[in-house]
Amino acid sequence: MRLAPRSRVLMRATPMTRLNDGAYDAFIIWAEQRDDGVALECTITSGEHRGDLINIVTSSFVARDPFSLIGLACTLIVHDNEIRVAQ
Secondary structure, rough: OOOOOOOOOOOOEEOOOOOOEEEEEEEEEEEEEEEEEEEEEEEEEOOOOOEEEEEEEEEOOOOOHHHOOOOOEEEEEEEEEEEEEOO
């Protein structure tokens, strides 16, 4: 299963912590359907920001059952204040 393959998918993100550009190992701890997409709550699992929560709303997963995303490991890729989710 893939999360947001290398396509350019823009997401609205509300980080609880400011993240510098880079890749962050994360884990999806919650997902729910919203009118504007799927809301994901992820926790960073390694590095300086380990344990920090990141909330993302994306339209990438609207065709999927949000509960099937819970528990998946992923990578949050941050570039110019945009976050992309990859697995």
